Amino acid sequence: MLQSKHEESSTMASSIHSRRLKYLSLGVLVLQTTSLVLTLRYSRTLKEDAPRYLASSAVVSAEVIKIVVCTLLVFMENDFSARAMSKLLEEEIVRKPLESMKLAIPAGIYTLQNNLLYVALSNLDAATYQVTYQLKILTTALFSVSMLGKRLGSYQWLSLLFLMAGVTLVQWPMPTGGDSEQKVLSASNQFVGLMAVLMACISSGFAGVYFEKILKETKQSLWFRNIQLGMMAYDGERVTQSGMFQGYNKITCTVVLLQALGGLVIAMVIKYADNILKGFASSLSIITSSLISYFLLEDFNPTGVFFTGAALVIAATLLYSYERKPTSGSTVKV
Known part of the structure; x- marks a missing residue:
């Protein structure tokens, strides 16, 4: 009897701990996503005398920071054993060169995607972005x-359908004041x-699905390789002239x-949360970014059309994550 109560108490405590981790991970995801978008937007529009930092840099x-952190985490999982770590690297990378080459494709695409992020937020306000x-929900689904x-x-x-309609409304051209040159710009x-x-x-949709396909065929982890080549392809001349870390400041860091x-937050969310709550996190991030972009950055003037489109996108995000429970005697694939 006492053992049964102890097991029940232990199960309840474990459930409460898991629930806390779930909402903590989602809270961190909303904070990280919103902070990244707004800070990146601010850093790309900030007017300074010094040269602007290179997006590729x-x-x-x-990516280097992520590699270092992930290596430390793997090292911890192997009880801080250099021998076990060396053996793992040899088995997963050295002895499986073809598998590593397969993983180089999504790694390269993700690098391109991150560069596109900087281009987008240099030209769009945070809310519209x-x-x-x-x-990416649509491309991933297709x-x-x-x-x-x-x-x-x-x-x-x-x-x-909601998603496409919502994004179309958000991007609908609005009449703007000012001279014609400013309008064209x-x-x-x-x-x-x-x-x-x-x-x-x-790129996000293809890389995500391609990576999922690889994960079903192999147990090898994703390792980013030769990312520096991507930087030299984008900004080789400017790196040669002024160095890799030109224009860096506290905001850039x-x-x-x-x-x-x-990437680490996404991994935590995948482990502890579910698709429905991730949909809520995306919606909260959109709303928070819009409010901060309007009140603090002052680079966003919402209209009724934008609100309608944003509402449709948020509804689409939540609806796509919704899984209808099958009734007895039937199955529903979602």
Whole structure:
């Protein structure tokens, strides 16, 4: 009897601890996503006499930090044994060169995607970027259907329609004041930012599904390799002239740390949370970014059309994550 009560108490404590970790991870995700978008936007629009930092340099710095942190975590998992760590690296990388080459594809795409993030937020306000970037749900769904043969439920197809309608309204051109030259410049920036977001959504969807496909075929972990080559391809001349860390300041370092933190936070959310709560986190991030962009950055003037589009995107995000429970005697695939 006493043992039964002890087991029940232990199970309850474990459930409470798991629930706390779930909401803690989601809270951290909302904070990290919102902070990254707003800080990055601020860093790319801040007017200074010094040269602006290189986006490719920030991407490389963030990836190096992630590699160091992940290596330390793996080292901890192996009880701080250098021999066990060396054996693991030899088994997973040296003896499996073809598997490593497969993983180089999504690694390269993610690097490109992170560079596109800087281009997009240099030309779009944080709120518009956040809403438009939810199109990655659409690209991920389409790649999942075509590459993995997944079947989407009626709720998910409906959410994709909501998503496309919402993003269309958010990007709907609004009449602006000022001279014609300023209008052309604004429209040009908006177009560049939109193209960058769309390319990021496509690369995000493909890389995510491709990585999922690889994970089902192998147990090997993802290791980023040769990221420095990407930096030299983008800004080789400027790096040669002024160095890799030109234009770095406290804000730049904050952006790099937040971007490095992103991958670790996502891993924590995947472990402790579920798709529905991740949908809520994305929605909260959109709302928070819009409010801060309007009240603090003052680079965003919401309209009724924008609010309608944003509401549709938030609804689509939540609806896509919704899983209808099957009734007795029937099964529903979502």
